[in-house]
Amino acid sequence: VTFAANGVVTLTSDFGWRDAYVGAIKGTIVSSAPDVRIHDLAHEIEPQNIWQGATVLRGACPLFPAGTIHLAVVDPGVGTTRAPIVLLAGRHAFVGPDNGIFSLVAEALGGIETAYRIEPAGPLAFLLPRDPCPTFQGRDVFAPVVAALASGRITPADLGPLHEPLPLISPVGVVNLSAGAVEGRVTQHDRFGNAITNIRARDLRALPSTALMARLGDDRSVVVARTYGDVPKGEPLALIGSEGFLEIAVREGSARERLGLSLGATVRIEPSTRAA
Amino acid sequence: VTFAANGVVTLTSDFGWRDAYVGAIKGTIVSSAPDVRIHDLAHEIEPQNIWQGATVLRGACPLFPAGTIHLAVVDPGVGTTRAPIVLLAGRHAFVGPDNGIFSLVAEALGGIETAYRIEPAGPLAFLLPRDPCPTFQGRDVFAPVVAALASGRITPADLGPLHEPLPLISPVGVVNLSAGAVEGRVTQHDRFGNAITNIRARDLRALPSTALMARLGDDRSVVVARTYGDVPKGEPLALIGSEGFLEIAVREGSARERLGLSLGATVRIEPSTRAA
Amino acid sequence: VTFAANGVVTLTSDFGWRDAYVGAIKGTIVSSAPDVRIHDLAHEIEPQNIWQGATVLRGACPLFPAGTIHLAVVDPGVGTTRAPIVLLAGRHAFVGPDNGIFSLVAEALGGIETAYRIEPAGPLAFLLPRDPCPTFQGRDVFAPVVAALASGRITPADLGPLHEPLPLISPVGVVNLSAGAVEGRVTQHDRFGNAITNIRARDLRALPSTALMARLGDDRSVVVARTYGDVPKGEPLALIGSEGFLEIAVREGSARERLGLSLGATVRIEPSTRAA
Numbered sequence: 001v002t003f004a005a006n007g008v009v010t011l012t013s014d015f016g017w018r019d020a021y022v023g024a025i026k027g028t029i030v031s032s033a034p035d036v037r038i039h040d041l042a043h044e045i046e047p048q049n050i051w052q053g054a055t056v057l058r059g060a061c062p063l064f065p066a067g068t069i070h071l072a073v074v075d076p077g078v079g080t081t082r083a084p085i086v087l088l089a090g091r092h093a094f095v096g097p098d099n100g101i102f103s104l105v106a107e108a109l110g111g112i113e114t115a116y117r118i119e120p121a122g123p124l125a126f127l128l129p130r131d132p133c134p135t136f137q138g139r140d141v142f143a144p145v146v147a148a149l150a151s152g153r154i155t156p157a158d159l160g161p162l163h164e165p166l167p168l169i170s171p172v173g174v175v176n177l178s179a180g181a182v183e184g185r186v187t188q189h190d191r192f193g194n195a196i197t198n199i200r201a202r203d204l205r206a207l208p209s210t211a212l213m214a215r216l217g218d219d220r221s222v223v224v225a226r227t228y229g230d231v232p233k234g235e236p237l238a239l240i241g242s243e244g245f246l247e248i249a250v251r252e253g254s255a256r257e258r259l260g261l262s263l264g265a266t267v268r269i270e271p272s273t274r275a276a
Numbered sequence: 277v278t279f280a281a282n283g284v285v286t287l288t289s290d291f292g293w294r295d296a297y298v299g300a301i302k303g304t305i306v307s308s309a310p311d312v313r314i315h316d317l318a319h320e321i322e323p324q325n326i327w328q329g330a331t332v333l334r335g336a337c338p339l340f341p342a343g344t345i346h347l348a349v350v351d352p353g354v355g356t357t358r359a360p361i362v363l364l365a366g367r368h369a370f371v372g373p374d375n376g377i378f379s380l381v382a383e384a385l386g387g388i389e390t391a392y393r394i395e396p397a398g399p400l401a402f403l404l405p406r407d408p409c410p411t412f413q414g415r416d417v418f419a420p421v422v423a424a425l426a427s428g429r430i431t432p433a434d435l436g437p438l439h440e441p442l443p444l445i446s447p448v449g450v451v452n453l454s455a456g457a458v459e460g461r462v463t464q465h466d467r468f469g470n471a472i473t474n475i476r477a478r479d480l481r482a483l484p485s486t487a488l489m490a491r492l493g494d495d496r497s498v499v500v501a502r503t504y505g506d507v508p509k510g511e512p513l514a515l516i517g518s519e520g521f522l523e524i525a526v527r528e529g530s531a532r533e534r535l536g537l538s539l540g541a542t543v544r545i546e547p548s549t550r551a552a
Numbered sequence: 553v554t555f556a557a558n559g560v561v562t563l564t565s566d567f568g569w570r571d572a573y574v575g576a577i578k579g580t581i582v583s584s585a586p587d588v589r590i591h592d593l594a595h596e597i598e599p600q601n602i603w604q605g606a607t608v609l610r611g612a613c614p615l616f617p618a619g620t621i622h623l624a625v626v627d628p629g630v631g632t633t634r635a636p637i638v639l640l641a642g643r644h645a646f647v648g649p650d651n652g653i654f655s656l657v658a659e660a661l662g663g664i665e666t667a668y669r670i671e672p673a674g675p676l677a678f679l680l681p682r683d684p685c686p687t688f689q690g691r692d693v694f695a696p697v698v699a700a701l702a703s704g705r706i707t708p709a710d711l712g713p714l715h716e717p718l719p720l721i722s723p724v725g726v727v728n729l730s731a732g733a734v735e736g737r738v739t740q741h742d743r744f745g746n747a748i749t750n751i752r753a754r755d756l757r758a759l760p761s762t763a764l765m766a767r768l769g770d771d772r773s774v775v776v777a778r779t780y781g782d783v784p785k786g787e788p789l790a791l792i793g794s795e796g797f798l799e800i801a802v803r804e805g806s807a808r809e810r811l812g813l814s815l816g817a818t819v820r821i822e823p824s825t826r827a828a
Contacts, residue, residue, distance in 0.1 A: 008582060012575070014467075016320060016467035017318050017319050017320035017569065018320040018328070018466075019466045019467055020317070020332045020333075020334070020335025020519070021518075022318065022336075023286065023288070023317030023332065023336025023337070024335055024339050024518070026315050026317070026336070027340040028339050030313075030315065030341060031339060031340060034284070034341065039575070039578050039590065040316065041572070041575030042570055042571065043569050044568060044570040045570060046570070047469075047530075048468075056570075056572045057572075059573075059575070059576055060572040060574075060576045060578070060579055063579030063580050064578075064582055064583060065583045065586065068582075079527075080503075080504060134502060134503035134504075135503055135504060135515065135517065135518060136517075139339070140518075190573075191568035191599065192566075193599075227631035227686035227687055228630065228687060229631050229633060229686075240685075241688075242573075242576070242691065242692075251631075252600060252628045254599075290743075290744075291743065293569065293596040294594055294597060294598070294604070294608075294742075295594065295608060295611070295743055296593070296607065296612045296795070297611075297794075298592075298594065298612075299564070299591070299594060299613070300611055300612045300615050302562075302593070303562075303613065303615030303616040306560060306589075306591065306616055306617060307615060310558070310617065314591065323745075323806075324744075354780065355780030355781050357781060409792075409794045410778060410779035410780075410781075411779055
């Protein structure tokens, strides 16, 4: 096994900052691993939006050092038979529900190295509450597992049998490349109202033309530029965002409000007619 | 005194994450106790909702190790004559306003051991600002007290005279048990839209029947189940939540939106007519 | 140079808690400076509201100990030619965009001591990503600079040439003092709905009368009092807030909702006619 805990733990969830859930998880971890350093990544994920949680993990976790343990709870399947898992990728460990939430970050880290189904009745049993709450595994299963891994009392392989994690189904379908064009879809909006698509920088580099525009539906198009400074204030543009995906933005404004691009809206990148 | 600080501090408030209040408290603590580890529990408590703050403390603080200091500021009475207090329960210390916010967590920890009214003119005087702001005691009284307790420079008994804390009045009344039934009320909603009542798991165990249903007003009823997996997606159910209270939920949905249960709505648990 | 890092870092931004931005910055810092202690101050600043960010920094940062590094990202000019800077004031270091966001806190700390323009091509080059994203300097420039300063690998003067930071233009104009009166404007609202003005405590002390009232437009006035306890519950008042500015508040209520004072609304402090 190539995972060695470094004492750093990150938390990502849809728990928000108004209930006891985040604090209950922190208390559980601190109680059995008092020296870990816990970092909040995001707790205002839209309730039960696995895709949004997966993109947060992809954008943040690989920047932490090897040996970090990432706990993520966006879990519409809690209280059903979905498995609790630990997944190893790029010398990071991920703890949470088996619903695909770790698939994007695992891909970004070079692929899943191995994964285990957490077996509460195994060697872990004496670290868990005797009567775990079926609807709050974050507190009663995942947090004790994080603490046990962080303190080195247990190794990932001790947690249970090997497990094949579920893939994550994109909410909007895939990217299509045709001769001289790329077509994708809006997969999420960020807090600033940027409409982020599933079109990658490398998809654009595969196109023969470098002067490009983004078609939004039939009658609107915006310039593909490098950065906000390339257009006047208040004007829309398409650009490669901080994780390498094309996004539609408005300089010092909100593309979501200004252009009304809903989740799943089609974005087509073509050679610019102005440049032609 | 049975309280010995362990270097861990938690913060709970209705300050939100958009103003300077949370940072001002952290800076004050870090300046005089640089080695404490501070954990945010919840800062998006509804403004001045003492009950919501009290439930967050009850759900999170007991999971921290003994010796933790919990600062809580949900304080409609700031700038009046309400007392600032330190309360000890279960070898934890709680610092904040005397408005009942600590009553639920103290009960969960076995009851109040002792409490002191913070007397700014006493031995504490040289640790406080000379001209404290009457409307931000969180920064000018509570945070210096937390730092002084955490660093061991002062003990709880040094802070002022013994004090009898105010009780917390439930916003919705109490639970009634009749022959074969329990009637309670909705006391809060969480971020997921679950409607949490004041009916405890042990109230249900006192009933003769184990096949139960929850009546919501006159014409609606939902099944009492163990977990979400017991009903199809999108269906309502009643179940015991993570802190031992009955809640009305919708699997992968929001009971608040779907069933429109407002604060104080009556929930009556009866033998299931289907099972009869 | 009078700045010596103490291992404490604070974060302030308009990133919110629902995207990967906050976590990406934390991961970058932790990866190259694993021992720093990171404190979240505020991440729900209104998107691109520099004034609001500046007031958070003013209210929180000076309370941290000397040697703290404060990272702030509210940055409508990201992706344009605005400079990235490091600014020193009161033995604190501030890292972020040159858009005036540090001007209020620098003034509160006794003025700007010195400032440098961050030059990515200088000695810093080997600490930055080779291909920094032009729209996320928080991750690709500011966070590596924070880590390098915190770990002592680089000093502020190594970062680039001396720089004159931009001032911050008040969104609402200045305070006018006439004979026996002061006129200012509402510059922001906090989470509780308090309407905070640009009138300072010392402006009031310059008035001949001590019995004062606040005129809101033509036909409304509220008493100027010391604290909430001076008026009945639900009643409006004007008082000096926790940072020394006059604010219009409602005891246990929201002045924003109750009085409808919008940003820029005029507030005029005069001798009280009741007391005359």
